[in-house]
Amino acid sequence: MSMAARTRAQALTATVQAFVAAGVDTATEDARLLLRAACGGLSRLDLAMAPDAPLTRADETRLASFAARRANREPVSRILGARGFWSLDLVVAQEVLDPRADTETLIETALRLCGDAPPRTILDLGSGSGAIVCALLDEWPQARAVAVDLSPHACLATLHNLERCRAADRAFVLRGRWGEALASGGFDLIVSNPPYIATGDLAGLDPEVRLYDPVLALDGGADGLDAYRAIVGDLPRFAAPGALALFEVGIGQAGDVAALLAERGLAPLGVDRDLGGRERVVAAHWPAAPLSTL
Ligand SMILES: C[S@@+](CC[C@H](N)C(=O)[O-])C[C@H]1O[C@@H](n2cnc3c(N)ncnc32)[C@H](O)[C@@H]1O
Numbered sequence: 001m002s003m004a005a006r007t008r009a010q011a012l013t014a015t016v017q018a019f020v021a022a023g024v025d026t027a028t029e030d031a032r033l034l035l036r037a038a039c040g041g042l043s044r045l046d047l048a049m050a051p052d053a054p055l056t057r058a059d060e061t062r063l064a065s066f067a068a069r070r071a072n073r074e075p076v077s078r079i080l081g082a083r084g085f086w087s088l089d090l091v092v093a094q095e096v097l098d099p100r101a102d103t104e105t106l107i108e109t110a111l112r113l114c115g116d117a118p119p120r121t122i123l124d125l126g127s128g129s130g131a132i133v134c135a136l137l138d139e140w141p142q143a144r145a146v147a148v149d150l151s152p153h154a155c156l157a158t159l160h161n162l163e164r165c166r167a168a169d170r171a172f173v174l175r176g177r178w179g180e181a182l183a184s185g186g187f188d189l190i191v192s193n194p195p196y197i198a199t200g201d202l203a204g205l206d207p208e209v210r211l212y213d214p215v216l217a218l219d220g221g222a223d224g225l226d227a228y229r230a231i232v233g234d235l236p237r238f239a240a241p242g243a244l245a246l247f248e249v250g251i252g253q254a255g256d257v258a259a260l261l262a263e264r265g266l267a268p269l270g271v272d273r274d275l276g277g278r279e280r281v282v283a284a285h286w287p288a289a290p291l292s293t294l
Pocket of ligand 1: 099103151154176193196217218
């Protein structure tokens with residue numbers, strides 16, 4: 001005798017319980033998302049209107065796989081292979097940082113500071129999934145960009161997402177160590193969300209980050225500032241006169257990063273906070289004339 005199929009509501013309850021037991025903070029929200037995906041992409045409304053509809057065997061198989069992965073603390077965006085960022089739907093690749101909502105602050109800062117004068121050329125150092133460069137090129141259809149990352153997985157992900165956003169014809173993706181791969185500069189806007197976690201803090205990160213985001217995207221050295229020092233030291237080579245530089249920073253790092261920029265002759269333009277109220281983006285301006293002529 002075959003067992004009656006579970007209803008959506010029953011499957012949801014069991015999945016939430018499994019996630020709570022695994023220590024997942026967002027158990028209900030994640031269970032809903034994964035159930036909807038497992039059932040072939042149900043809308044929120046479908047789920048709300050028909051909670052008693054039965055799961056098919058294929059739905060159950062998919063849900064079992066998704067739920068086991070989430071209970072192992074794999075993020076939903078990695079399980080589904082996609083995440084919304086700004087106005088875009090990005091592919092989330094293995095071995096590449098899962099872009100964060102906090103990084104949208106940098107896009108807001110760029111749009112606010114550039115106003116009616118969009119940059120013609122953008123440099124994104126440590127492009128990862130391509131979240132930043134894709135969002136900026138999508139906002140500014142006349143702009144062109146170079147994206148650099150040391151990780152070959154990240155370079156492929158950037159390229160893939162640029163293609164999805166129909167911006168690949170306006171961008172070059174280079175594999176290299178920060179600015180080393182660049183022969184010359186002249187960029188109007190330089191953006192970076194570099195690794196900024198202090199090495200000693202890596203072991204204490206949530207499993208979702210520690211087990212699934214690549215260490216190359218996280219480890220900022222002893223005080224978390226190694227990448228900023230390397231990039232800022234090279235800025236004069238690739239900034240156009242008057243260029244804008246925007247850096248995402250970790251908690252408590254805004255003052256140190258602003259000081260590093262000031263040491264290289266950039267004028268501070270302030271610090272923007274993320275939705276949680278934390279200082280998240282440091283902005284600075286390159287002098288309007290080359291330093292050598294000042
Ligand atoms: C925090 S992630 C940011 C990814 C993406 N820009 C975002 O905001 O989601 C930092 C990125 O810097 C890259 N990276 C680390 N060290 C690098 C280096 N020396 N040169 C170039 N890229 C590097 C990592 O591979 C990773 O993709």
